[in-house]
Amino acid sequence: MKKILVLGALMVTAIGSATSVCSQDWASLKESFRKIQSVKADFSQERHLQILKDPLISEGRFFYLASGSLRWEYLKPLRSVMLQRGDSIRLFHVSEGTWKQDMTQGVEARRMVLAEMSQWFQGRFEESRIFKHSYSQGPPARIFLTPGEGVNKFILGIEIVLSDRPGVIDRVEITEPGGSATRIVFRNVEINIGLDSKVFDEP
Amino acid sequence: MNLRNKWLAGLLAALMLCAGCLTAPETVLLQGEPEDLERCVELFPSEPWECVHKIDAVIQGGMSSSLLGITKGDPADQRMHTVLLTPEGFILFEAEQREDTISVLKALAPFDSPAFARGLMEDVSLLFFPPRGRPSKWGRAEDGAVLCQWESPTGYQKEVRLSTVKMISFRDKHGDLVKEAVLSAPFVKGLASQMELRAQKPSPYRLKLTLLSRTP
Numbered sequence: 265m266k267k268i269l270v271l272g273a274l275m276v277t278a279i280g281s282a283t284s285v286c287s288q289d290w291a292s293l294k295e296s297f298r299k300i301q302s303v304k305a306d307f308s309q310e311r312h313l314q315i316l317k318d319p320l321i322s323e324g325r326f327f328y329l330a331s332g333s334l335r336w337e338y339l340k341p342l343r344s345v346m347l348q349r350g351d352s353i354r355l356f357h358v359s360e361g362t363w364k365q366d367m368t369q370g371v372e373a374r375r376m377v378l379a380e381m382s383q384w385f386q387g388r389f390e391e392s393r394i395f396k397h398s399y400s401q402g403p404p405a406r407i408f409l410t411p412g413e414g415v416n417k418f419i420l421g422i423e424i425v426l427s428d429r430p431g432v433i434d435r436v437e438i439t440e441p442g443g444s445a446t447r448i449v450f451r452n453v454e455i456n457i458g459l460d461s462k463v464f465d466e467p
Numbered sequence: 468m469n470l471r472n473k474w475l476a477g478l479l480a481a482l483m484l485c486a487g488c489l490t491a492p493e494t495v496l497l498q499g500e501p502e503d504l505e506r507c508v509e510l511f512p513s514e515p516w517e518c519v520h521k522i523d524a525v526i527q528g529g530m531s532s533s534l535l536g537i538t539k540g541d542p543a544d545q546r547m548h549t550v551l552l553t554p555e556g557f558i559l560f561e562a563e564q565r566e567d568t569i570s571v572l573k574a575l576a577p578f579d580s581p582a583f584a585r586g587l588m589e590d591v592s593l594l595f596f597p598p599r600g601r602p603s604k605w606g607r608a609e610d611g612a613v614l615c616q617w618e619s620p621t622g623y624q625k626e627v628r629l630s631t632v633k634m635i636s637f638r639d640k641h642g643d644l645v646k647e648a649v650l651s652a653p654f655v656k657g658l659a660s661q662m663e664l665r666a667q668k669p670s671p672y673r674l675k676l677t678l679l680s681r682t683p
Binding site: 315342344367 | 552555
């Protein structure tokens with residue numbers, strides 16, 4: 265459960281840091297987080313596992329509204345989506361060509377993840393009960409997240425590398441014990457654009 | 468016999484018939500070709516392999532889930548390693564099996580029961596490993612299908628049936644069908660691109676596996 269929470273937090277950090285600006289001090293970085301009203305981006309995810317010679321590659325996209333809505337969607341190799349509206353979270357996957365609601369297993373863990381994500385979106389890193397944070401202005405600017413006791417059995421650390429373009433993250437890397445790791449690279453990041461509310465309601 | 472008794476008798480008969488459907492009829496085999504036995508064994512990887520599948524799982528009540536499955540195996544020493552992940556890459560279950568010994572490395576609820584571990588490793592073994600030793604019988608069915616049957620010392624039976632459809636089935640010592648898998652072409656380096664496994668006992672479920680990658 266803790267591992268799921270922490271891995272999910274990776275997504276949060278990545279999205280949150282989309283508002284960061286290179287060479288900002290921590291206070292102004294937090295201020296820019298607070299100015300985010302919406303985010304839209306594509307991502308590619310590499311999952312490195314000891315069992316696999318080559319990483320698992322996934323492609324997806326996400327949408328976020330500061331009012332409390334999130335869509336985290338995978339397009340390849342599996343088509344699946346997590347939809348959050350306030351406290352309500354629904355999971356769907358495509359099976360035999362149609363969207364189907366997922367079994368309830370894992371929903372609670374994902375709910376915890378998304379709650380953590382919402383805090384981070386707003387730059388509220390101090391409120392995290394999982395990570396201690398540190399910030400390096402770079403270049404490139406980086407946010408380091410260090411897990412506390414217990415979670416460090418599953419996650420050694422998270423590094424968020426910001427791009428030169430203000431408000432855009434380049435990549436996020438999460439390191440796990442035993443040589444496993446996850447790397448998410450963001451592209452086509454758009455901030456404070458209008459988003460149709462349907463993207464948070466319908467798979 | 469009043470109406471209620473007739474209804475009960477009918478129900479009992481129906482249940483007996485249903486139970487009969489699952490029991491393996493004694494198969495009479497015709498003499499096969501010398502290479503038929505080889506064809507049965509060729510259905511399974513003969514060298515170490517590593518593959519990733521998309522898994523669509525449907526359990527009792529029609530509830531469904533979509534997962535990623537990684538399996539790595541070495542037929543020479545009957546060793547396999549399997550991982551189940553969510554689409555996000557969270558590991559739900561990870562276990563290794565060497566011959567008959569299962570070691571669970573990670574397991575999140577509801578995938579943390581010994582019964583789940585046994586069932587999953589049995590599924591992987593059914594789909595990827597040929598049974599040890601020579602078959603108890605093999606040959607041709609009346610419809611021309613190649614058929615090979617292996618029986619374990621405890622009476623469990625694994626059967627490979629090759630015709631236009633390639634099937635693997637697993638029956639318990641009473642002859643009742645436990646699991647059955649249909650393997651569909653095209654085959655990628657010997658592995659079916661699609662597999663559908665239907666389990667009957669102890670509880671029914673259906674897994675549809677789509678091959679995403681195979682190494683080597």
